[in-house]
Amino acid sequence: MTGAGRDMPRSTGSVRAMEYTADSLDRIEGVLVATAAGDALGAGYEFTVPGAGVDIRMRGGGPFGFAPGEWTDDTAMTVAVAQGAVAGDLRGDGLDAAAAGFQRWYAGAPKDIGNQTRVVLTRAASDAASMTAAAADLHARTGRTGGNGSLMRTAPVALRYLDDPDACVDAARRVSDLTHADPHAGQACALWSYSIRHAVVTGTFDGPRLYLEAADAVERDFWSPLLDAAEAGPPTEFAQNGWVVHALQTAWWAISTTDASGPHHLVAALETAVRAGNDTDTTAAIAGGLLGARWGRAAVPGHWQEKLHGWPRMRVDELASLAREVAAAGGA
Ligand SMILES: [Mg+2]
Known part of the structure; x- marks a missing residue:
């Protein structure tokens, strides 16, 4: 990949368009394919804590x-x-398209939906302003909108802004705010999307720490010790992983405590995320976005990829195509 091993600091804004090689395309596809693989893997274990023998x-x-x-x-x-990111900029038209997409999906009566997301989608229209207002209203009334439901869907934001980390961070917060007004949800999405973008571009897991180096002091002082705790474990220290903070910690624990010396890391870390238990589909989906960005679609086992499917009547090849389209819409 052109520019591998180098990355632009967040403050520099737009940089020259990446040149895409087979390797970087595999990473782009890996972001969505490994998100789906983690999600589907964890779905069978949700609300349990699988023992070591399972x-x-x-x-x-x-x-x-x-x-x-x-x-x-x-x-x-x-x-x-x-x-939404294919339709437009997630800081503008694309945000409305994403909101409309949430409502299309919700209209199909999904069997699984987060409580907070359900409340917002029930009250909001199909545009970004209405949805963001409904989410802000819910936060103002309850003060409890820090679920993991925006972090689980933040991966594609990275693909839309591979050339522009500042735009990536800004868009991640806005997409989070559609349903989750808690600042920690927006911060988690910004940190994770930045890290996924960084992994696609550089092939490293340096993103979370680099993000915090450039973040404001309040954000850095909140998240840095949480990453330290995640790297130390055990996951029982952050077991309430329906909460966005513990969800991010569980995903980072799984990634940072498994052998990362080769592509086998992807499967090992996804299984490890599931073993932490509780909201297993979501923690593994979150981990999958970053793992796929680093190791690529090729690291996702073929027998998993063959089985992957879901809304809206999509299979793995279409998901991979969608990932490429998002990157292309961003100027690739
Ligand atoms: Mg789920």
């Missing part, structure tokens, strides 16, 4: 009765964000 397989089931390889709301909403 095989983690693409088995489906779980409390919502998913088919083997079927992805859940995490990837469905990720697809809606990706389609």
Whole structure:
């Protein structure tokens, strides 16, 4: 990849368009394919804590009765964000398109949906301003809108702004704000999308720490010790992973404590995320976005890819095409 190993600091804004090689295209596809793989892998174990003796397989089931390889709301909403990103800039027209996509998906009566997202989508129209206002209203009334439901769908934002980390961070916050007004949700999405973008461009997991180096002091002082704790474990220290903070920690724990010396890291870390238990589809989907950005679609086992499917009647090749379209819409 042109420019591999180098990255522009966030403050420099737009940089020269990347030149895409087979390797970087594999990473671009990997962002969405590994998100879906983690989601579908975890779906069969949701709200459980699999013991050390339990095989983690693409088995489906779980409390919502998913088919083997079927992805859940995490990837469905990720697809809606990706389609919005193809339609336009996620800081403008694309944000409306993403909001409309959420409503199209919700109109199909999905079997699994986060509580907070359901409340917002029930009250909002199909445009970004209405949805963001409904989310802000929910936050003002309850103060409890820090679920992991925006972090789980933030991966495609990275693909739309591969050449512009500042735009990536800005867009990630706006997409989060559509349903999750808690500042920690927006910060988590900004950090994670930045890190996914960084992994596609540089092939490293340096993104989370680099993001915090450039963040304001309040954000840095909040998240830096949380990353430290994630790297130390154990996951019982951040077990409430329906909360965005513990969800990010669980994903980072799985990524940072498994052997990252080669592409086998992707499967090992996804299985590890599932083993942490509780909201397993979501923590593995979150981890998958970053793992796929680093190791590429090729690191996702073929027997998993063959089974992957979900809203809106998509299979893995279409998901991979969508990832390329998002990157292309961003100027690739
Ligand atoms: Mg789910």
